[in-house]
Amino acid sequence: MERWLEAERDQLALWVPVMAGLGVALWFVLPDPPGWAGVMLGAGGVAAVALAMAGGGRLARAIGMAGLMIALGLGWIWWRADRVAAPVLMRPVVAAFTARVERVEPLPARELVRLTLRVVHGGGLPPRVRVNVTERDAPADLGGAKVVRLRARLMPPPDPAVPGAYDAARAAWFNGIGAMGRSLGPVLVEERDPAAGRVRARLSAHIISRLPGSAGGIAAALATGDVGAIAEPDAEAMRRAGLAHLLSVSGLHITAAVGIAMVVTMRLLALWPWVALRIRLPVVAGLVGAGAAIGYTWLTGAEVPTIRSCVAALLVLAALAIGREAMTLRLVAAGAMVVLAGWPESLAGASFQLSFAAITALVALHEHPAVRAWSLPRETRGGRMVQGAAMLLLTGLVVEAALLPIAAYHFHKAGLYGALANIVAIPWTTFVVMPLEAGALLLDTVGLGAPLWWLVGQALALLLALAHLVAGWPGAVAAVPVMPDGAFALIVGGGLWLALWRTRVRRGGLVPIAIGLGWALLTPAPDVIVTGDGRHVAVRTAAGLALLRDRTGDYVSDVMAGAGGVDGVPLMLSEQPDARCSRDLCLVDVAGRRVLATRSAYRVPWAELVAACRAADIVVSERALPRGCRPRWLRLDRATLRETGGVAVALGDGSLRTVRRPGDRHPWRMAGR
Known part of the structure; x- marks a missing residue:
């Protein structure tokens, strides 16, 4: 063991952020403070004993450091969760209030504007809320508003609708948001701030005015991070083709911005011989690139993925300035520690996992001795082209393999052709689209950007055509049920x-x-899926997954399809031959079990309902069922679902998965109680 650790001594430091991340993960997994404290004490005790017995060996020191980092990681996220605690709305309300505008997010494709507000006057409301406003109710100068007055229907941040769905309550807790909702009527601007949100909002509006439709939305996303102007069919095609990462400002975009800034700086300064002979131009270009990275991060809203990429870019530039190898796993580990120190909660999100999985797989591949040897420069131009294409394909396949289980876990979908699509899309976006857009914006300052905007539009049209082509291939997306x-x-x-x-x-x-x-x-796909409010039920019939209610919103339909491992829109239960549905009830046999569900709020005669319950194995209802309603196996009514949240049942093995776990005392679960 000691000989092995000696051979791996350069790699041991890479496990420091992994152990800290394990401590953070254990805090999310374990349900309550006694469990968290027990792990901290146990890990700390192991660390103390190991370090005391370390002597000259690496094994004891490695165990001691691992225990210490686990304890620190768990304690840090626990402290962070308490530190960001803010009041949360207890029940849905309709309220009129005055608030300061913290953030304005236009969503033109959905005809909405999303506001993050700090409440100034509004009795009993949490200090920070998020409200969606329809475009017709949003004033034209909302982007420059400082204080607004509005009336809105607000509700507590919701739990995941079903097991495995997005946890809005957890995200809202760490963002200090205590309520979410929609405005009722127009928003009135009471005070304006000429500097509020103007740069980002005006730049997005300018780009969209130059390029209408989804092309303008993608161009705005590349420049400012605003994705609201991309039409949903085009956004879905980008997702299915594995190109959605191009719409989220991250490492690719920061790298392009830094690269463009450095190349332009180097070329301009090289024209001045006195400077070129006396100053290290790469260092000066690196400083300009660092400024470009920081400015681009600020311009795009300083989201966590962008900050993470900016930190990594600054570390690379620092390594280049001191003559060290730029891209190494130690750099990745340092970036991970910076993010975990600032935002430990991001570990549980898809963004952190996807980005660090991609860069870790990429760097690990290129650090492998066999890959290093094979990637040495070839002498002929043709050899270099073949080598470059092969390395790009290999890189795409490895990164796609690293991202596939994460995408399947969070989104219940896995793209199969993303590596092939990205071989074309990444170079096209980096070396064609973004430089053209930067040039168009620069020429717009003197009113000469129109020709370049036409080229940008054509380049983005080709990118969208590629996305729709790949998304339309058979088996482009594999739908998978919730992963354990x-x-x-x-x-x-x-x-x-x-x-x-x-x-x-x-x-x-x-x-x-x-x-x-x-x-x-x-793991079998669930046969019965119930949302936490009991209104929506999906059952697996002979024809496929079918929804209880004929009128189901797109969001709920997508959530049910994802949880059930279905790619596409679920069927209607009332239209299935193996289901018997009236206006108030549906009865269907699923995998040898009889499922009864209410589908309206109207009263059902007591005797009929009790008789139907006795003949059913599972009964689901959004209402409070009478005591006489006793199914043979499982009863999911309002009282039960209040404790369990959404439920997914696999009838083959009788397993049942719930959103709320018994004894779960995480702060966002306790806030609404």
């Missing part, structure tokens, strides 16, 4: 073991990856 947490943990742990070690021991990571994938693939 344990299976996902095994895959992530095995992937880290495979990427971070250098000796043959690394191949042991394939074992947990294989077990995790097998566990995920063998």
Whole structure:
């Protein structure tokens, strides 16, 4: 063991953020303070004993450092969750209030404007709320508003609708948002601030005015991070083709901005011989690139993924300035520690996992000795072109393999052709679209940008055509049901073991990856899915997943389809031959079980309802059912769902998964009680 750790001594530091992240993850997984305190004390005790017995060996020191980082990670996220605590609305209300505008997010494709507000006058409301405003109710100068007055229907940040869905309550807790809702009537601007949001909002509006439709929306997303102007069919095509990452300002965009700034600076300064002979131009260009990275991050709203990418870019520039190798796994580890120190809650989000999985896989691949040897420059132009294309394809395949389980876990979908699409899309966006857009914006300052905007439009039209082409291929997206947490943990742990070690021991990571994938693939899809309010039910019929209510919104339909592992729009239960539905009730046989669900708020005669319950195995209702309603197996009514939240039932093995776990005392779960 000591000989192995000696051989891996350069890799040991890479496990520091992994152990800190494990502590953060344990805080999310364990339900209550006694469990958190127990892990902290246990990890701290192991660390103390190991460090006391370390002597001259690496094993004891490694165990001690691992225990210390687990304890610190768990304690840090616990402290952070308490630190950001803010009042949360207890029940839905309709309120008129005055608030300061913190953020304005135009969503033209949905005909909405999203406001993040700090309440000034509004009795009993949380200090920070988020409100969606329809475009007809939003004043034209809302982007420059400082104080507004409005009337809105607000509700507590909701739990996930069903197991495995997005947890808005958790995200709202760490953002200090205590209520969400929609405005009722127009928003009145009471005080204006000429500097409020003007740069970003005006730049987005300017770009959209130059390029209408989704092309303008993508151009605005590349420049400012605003994705609201992209039509939903085009956004869905980008997602299905594996190109959605191009719409989220992250490492690719920061790299392009830094690269453009450095190249322009180097070329301009090289024209001045006195400067070129006396000053290290790469260092000066690096400083300009750092300024471009920081400015671009500020312009795009300083979201966590952008800040993370900016920090990584600054570390790369610093490494280049002091003559060190720029892209290494140590750099990735340092970036991860910076993010975990500032936003430990981001570990649980898809953004953190996707971005760090991609860069870790990329750097680990290129640090492999065999890949390093094969990627040495070729002598002929043709050889270099073939080598570049092969490396791009290999990189795409490896990154796609690293991202696939994360996408399946969070979004219940896995793209199959993303690597192929990105081979074309990433160079096209980096070396054609973004430089053209930067040139168009620069020429617009003197009124000469129109020709370049036409070229930008054509380039983005080709990008959209590629997205729709790939999205339309058979099997472009594989829909998967909710992945068990344990299976996902095994895959992530095995992937880290495979990427971070250098000796043959690394191949042991394939074992947990294989077990995790097998566990995920063998986990049956749920047969009955119920939202936390009991209004919406999806059951797996002979024809496919079917929804209880004929009028179901797009959001609920998408959530149900994702949880059920279905790609597309679910069917209507009332139209299925194996279901018997009236205006008030539906009865359907699913996998040998009889499921009864109410589908209206109207009263059903007591005797009929009790008789129907006795003949059913599962009864689902948004109302409070009478005591006489006793199904043979499971009763999910208002009282039960208040405790469990959304429910997914797999009838094959009788497993049941709920949003709320017994004894869960995480602050966002307790806030609404």
